[in-house]
Amino acid sequence: MTPRRITGGCQCGAVRYRVDGALTFAHICHCRMCQKASGNYFMALANVQKSEFVVTRGEIAWFRSSEPVRRGFCRDCGTPLIFETMAMKHLNVTLGSLDDPVAVRPELQFGLEARMPWFSALDHLPGAATDDDPDGDGVRIAEVRATNRQHPDHDTETWP
């Protein structure tokens, strides 16, 4: 059986990448730097050997968030893509940028000192599917679904 090729990219599709090896050490990081870099409460990441990571479209933009670390993102849409300690032989890809994020399940948590006290409560909040559209009549959601500019969750010959 041939495993599904691991691919991913940013929301707009200007940057696409491929992983030729395995994703390992999947984890989430709550640290304040990962929070602010992602505008979120944690980042979800997995290790990839640099020799097995290939950018297949576009170019990753970088912010040097500290002396040893740079963070890669898409200059056109902002999607956080990479956390890289430059001296290491591996880098981290963001799990949400994978085309198939379901396949990679985090195993560890880091940055516990900055974890939101209510983090575990997220599991139990009342929820709605996007289609439920509690605030509207569903027209906008149908329109977004039919016309959105998010790159599909697979490689494409040309885009957009």
Next chain:
Amino acid sequence: MNARSWSGGCQCGAVRFRAHSLGHAGFCHCRMCQKAFGSPGAALISVPVGDLEWTRGTPAEFRSSPIVARGFCERCGTPLYMLEDDYPVYDMAMGAFDAAADLPPPDHVVGVESKLPWFDYLHALPARTTAQDRAPEDLVRLRSLQHPDHDTEDSYPEGSDDGE
């Protein structure tokens, strides 16, 4: 009278904002927020457009659909908001606030059709602090270039992004 306001910005500090009111907070699992944030989902809090002041720089926008704009910093990539046309309320990225831990916690979740099957297990995973995981000298170096979690007088420090 409530003069409280909440400052925030991107990681590098090129874009800074101040919210003069806060609405409901929620967590969105939808595939569009996942990909925009590179994450299993996005923690968002609503702020009326009239109550959101951009105090430094200007966010870049990607129109993820014809009726939705997503704002981010083009210097460091931090996702900052989602804004629907004709609906003057920002969904602000909660992690971008300086006092992120002081914001009201999410009280609902949306986009559950895309919720990752392992999401509910995340909080129970083995966990370590950054200090347990990094040598003290590493911690000093690792903190050096992120904008502090408060407004600063100086303008955006030039030359702190890597040209590679």
